[in-house]
Amino acid sequence: MSDTNANSVAFVRETMLEEKAPPSTAVGVVGWAKANLFSGAFNTILTLVSLAFVLYILWGLVPWLLSPTWGALSLNECREINGPGHGGACWGVISDRWQQLLFGFYPNGSDGAADLRWRPVLALGLLFVAIAPVLFDKVPRKLFYVTAVYPFMMPWLLWGGSVWLPVMVMFGLVLGYLIIKYGADKIGSLAALIVGVLATVLFWLYGVSPVADAIHSAIPLGLEPVESRKFGGFMLSITIGVVAIMCSLPIGIVLALGRQSDLLIVKALCVGFIEFIRGVPLITLLFVASTLLNIFLPPGTNFDIILRVMIMVTLFAAAYMAEVIRGGLAALPKGQYEGADSLGLDYWQAQRLIIMPQALKISIPGIVSTFIGVFKDTVLVSIIGLLDPLGLSNAIRADADWNGIVWEIYGFIALLFFVVCFSMSRYSMYLERKLKTSH
Known part of the structure; x- marks a missing residue:
């Protein structure tokens, strides 16, 4: 027995085994379904019930969506095409009025x-x-x-209107920038900032129109004017939403910094503004813009209604944006502020180079959520008489040809808003992955 053990040689493999593909039931769609949908008796039953419910919904929804009524010119024609039961959608209203839903009465x-x-x-x-x-x-x-x-x-x-009007508005900004840049060495940075801002505002109030009219009389360049009452549809929502989104972010940053300021007056003004705006419904501000604002303006002042709405929506969004950014500032550790001080940076340099980039990165989900909410809130302008998509839908349904149409119009409007809002949310996720906000 001992001789046998002494003469035995253990087997040692000299080559590696070739890799084998994993079982087909463990990878791909089958593997994912097995792990997530059919991992147990309860999950299997729940999956089958959910699948049956989805098929039941699609059984009624797909024929309704595929209704061949795009060429219909009235609800009665749609019913004739769909036949007894009228189970299909009446897409003729979208084919007939899609341009009005997009452009209003432009x-x-x-x-x-x-x-x-x-x-x-x-x-x-x-x-x-x-x-x-x-x-x-x-x-x-x-x-x-x-x-x-x-x-x-x-x-x-x-x-x-005249092309010289926007040119003069740009000139006002350039004028203020030059005063701030070259006046800082002579009168100080703060005084130069105050003078530059005042010069820009005064030029916008009293110099833009006369100068633009004088130049236009000599060199008439411009486009045919279009009244604001002809604006409408999704174009109006895009216009108000884009302006509010573009302007609310910088205003919100200033308000957030002002709320954390050590200057009592600045802090009190910012806190009062933020809390007042956040405590009042947007529809109330829109009513103020529509009716009450003209009462406080000088007699004969023609303040465009769409401009008034843009201002109110922007201020409303800026108040919420300030709180989102303030949350990002509060999330930064104290060491970031101490590090900026150790580098010898002043307040604005520290905010621009160290503090604010990190705070904005942390606040990306909240910022985009505010943007999406503001864009969806633009439909509230229909309550004050502006013909956004919802306002136009009421006018379209009042037509005798389309009286009774509901889901088709609202579905088309919902699709337009979904495309924009979903695009913003996807970009938010892309930006978070790029900046790696979780690290």
């Missing part, structure tokens, strides 16, 4: 007038070009010139 060439709808389409296209270098770092930096000019170009394209 001039479209009817009644011998010029077709001007290319202007809001161009403004929307330039919007994507203008925000591209802000949202994505691989876009050519030269597009920042479009970004800088777009806030002045968009209202000119939509409302028309």
Whole structure:
């Protein structure tokens, strides 16, 4: 027995075994379904019940969606096409009124007038070009010139009028910038800032219109004017939403910093503004913009209703934005502030280079959620008489041809808002992954 053990040699493999593919039931769709949907008796029953419910919904929804009524010109024609039971949707209302839902009563060439709808389409296209270098770092930096000019170009394209009016508004900003830049060495940075802001505001109030009119009389360049009452549809929601989103973020940052300021007056003003705006419903502010604001203005003042709504929606969004950013500032550890002090940075340098970038990164989900909420809240303007998509839907359903249509119009409007809001949420997730906010 001992001789046998002594002469035995243990087997040692000299080559590695070839890798084998995992079982087909453990990978791919089958593996995922087995692990997540059919991992146990309870999950299997729940999956089958949910699948039956989804199939039941699709059984009734798909034929309704695939209704061949795109060419119908009235609800009665839709019913004739769908036959007995009228179980399909009446998509003829979308085919007939989609342009009105998108553009409102913006001039479209009817009644011998010029077709001007290319202007809001161009403004929307330039919007994507203008925000591209802000949202994505691989876009050519030269597009920042479009970004800088777009806030002045968009209202000119939509409302028309003399081209010299937006040019003079830009000149006012340039004037204030030059005073701040070159006056800091002579009168101090704070005094230069105050003088520059005052010069810009005074030029906008008293110099823009006379100078623009004088230049226009010599060099008449401009677009055909369009009244605000012709604005409507999804174009109106986009216009109000974009302006509110673009302006509320910087105002919110200033309010958040003012709320944390050690200056008593600045802090009191910011806290009072934020708490007042957040304590009042948006619809109340819109009523103020629509009716009460003209009472406090000088007699004969023509303050555009859409501009008033933009201001109120922007202030409303800025108050909520300030609280979101303040949460990001409060989440930063005290060591970040101490590190900025150790580098010898002043307050504004520390905020620009160290504090605010980190606070904004932390606040990305809240910022985008506020943006989405503001954009959806633009439908409230229908209550004060502006013809946004919901306001137009009431006018369309009042037509005898489409009286009784509900789900088709609301579904189309919901789809438009979903595309925009879902795009913003997807970009938020992309930005979070890029900046790795969880680390």
